[in-house]
Amino acid sequence: MARRVAGTPPVLPGYTYVRPLGVGGFADVFCYEQDMPRRVVAVKVLAEGLHDPVAQRAFEAEADVLARLSVHPAVVTVHQASVSADGRPYIVMEYCLDTYGARARRGPLAVPEVLDVGVRLASALETAHRSGVLHRDIKPSNVLRTSLGTPALADFGIAAAVSGSTGIPAIAMSVPWSAPEVLEERVAGSVAAEVWSLGATLWTLLTGRAPFEVGERARDGREAMAGRIVRAKLAPLGRADVPERVEQILARAMSKDPSHRHPSMLALAEELRWAQYDLGQPPTALEVPSAEWAAGASPVEVADHGARGPVVSRVRARSRAEARAERVSAELAVDRDGLVVHGPARRAAWQAGVVGALVGAAAVAAVVLLLVVSGVLG
Numbered sequence: 001m002a003r004r005v006a007g008t009p010p011v012l013p014g015y016t017y018v019r020p021l022g023v024g025g026f027a028d029v030f031c032y033e034q035d036m037p038r039r040v041v042a043v044k045v046l047a048e049g050l051h052d053p054v055a056q057r058a059f060e061a062e063a064d065v066l067a068r069l070s071v072h073p074a075v076v077t078v079h080q081a082s083v084s085a086d087g088r089p090y091i092v093m094e095y096c097l098d099t100y101g102a103r104a105r106r107g108p109l110a111v112p113e114v115l116d117v118g119v120r121l122a123s124a125l126e127t128a129h130r131s132g133v134l135h136r137d138i139k140p141s142n143v144l145r146t147s148l149g150t151p152a153l154a155d156f157g158i159a160a161a162v163s164g165s166t167g168i169p170a171i172a173m174s175v176p177w178s179a180p181e182v183l184e185e186r187v188a189g190s191v192a193a194e195v196w197s198l199g200a201t202l203w204t205l206l207t208g209r210a211p212f213e214v215g216e217r218a219r220d221g222r223e224a225m226a227g228r229i230v231r232a233k234l235a236p237l238g239r240a241d242v243p244e245r246v247e248q249i250l251a252r253a254m255s256k257d258p259s260h261r262h263p264s265m266l267a268l269a270e271e272l273r274w275a276q277y278d279l280g281q282p283p284t285a286l287e288v289p290s291a292e293w294a295a296g297a298s299p300v301e302v303a304d305h306g307a308r309g310p311v312v313s314r315v316r317a318r319s320r321a322e323a324r325a326e327r328v329s330a331e332l333a334v335d336r337d338g339l340v341v342h343g344p345a346r347r348a349a350w351q352a353g354v355v356g357a358l359v360g361a362a363a364v365a366a367v368v369l370l371l372v373v374s375g376v377l378g
């Protein structure tokens, strides 16, 4: 796919545009400064002029999936999502300094760091799978590095339901990190295929290149690379400081036959923790929700096609008629006879009472005067 040029950043109330961060297949990512709370954020916006309903739906599904999973420490944190005034959906997320893809291109990472990253990502993916979601595009450039220096899984743009009801085709999977059965289109995604992709991602972090990449442009095209992933034997890592156990874990994760791989992300994480233990490294904590939580949680609805729109404030100016109606009802009161009267009626009742009292007093005075006059004459 030809690389797009970044579109214009949308005007977002409460945010000031700073600079572009990256261009993906269907979205642009920009850096903004949020006014309150004051912080730097990354805003992912659906590409300008892209009226493709599949891409639009994929973007909305990503916001839904991230909103559910971003409580996990190894998933990028989402602050907000909405639709800009010019109609482009966007997701506001934590700003990350780097990606592990960029880091791997600068050179191989140390073994302890790769094992730590592996356990954290496997925990995040186990959590996604227990929520009914497959990521389907696990690769180094989709692993961000947070301001705390920890990995955060991003780009759930082609996520699908574990059940297989995706609603979104595999439009943009990245060949070097895709399992053989995915490239052969035998499956669109599965837990076993995700185990393969995470194995390939960790392999890349340890070597600085993808597992079946030969480093020659002519031989690293999509077709040639896919052919090697399906048929070629995985080469050794070629690093003397990588323990045999780590080599075996990655070879198992990237078995051609999906049934020979680790049965779950949890199983892969457990093996990586044993490798940490062998190296005298404290095993990284497993951050996976309990089975009871997973059983009770409703699955993320990946195929929700409901219409979305911008956030609309429910607070609005009152009309004069509404203000008057509110004043009248606020004056609701009960008169002396226990009758409910409205404001103007209550005033009329009060006036009638005063007039009545005056008439009564005048009548009494007239009677007294009559008695006095008759007494004097008599």
Ligand SMILES: Nc1ncnc2c1ncn2[C@@H]1O[C@H](COP(=O)(O)OP(=O)(O)OP(=O)(O)O)[C@@H](O)[C@H]1O
Residues within 6 Å of the ligand: 021, 022, 023, 024, 025, 026, 027, 028, 029, 042, 044, 076, 093, 094, 095, 096, 097, 098, 099, 141, 142, 144, 154, 155, 157, 172
């Ligand atoms: N939270 C973030 N903080 C900093 N930079 C980011 C962040 N999210 C994404 N980026 C940058 O933007 C680039 C594109 O983002 P992303 O991969 O999510 O878009 P995409 O359209 O889904 O891409 P793809 O072509 O991989 O599907 C990333 O490679 C990264 O460099």
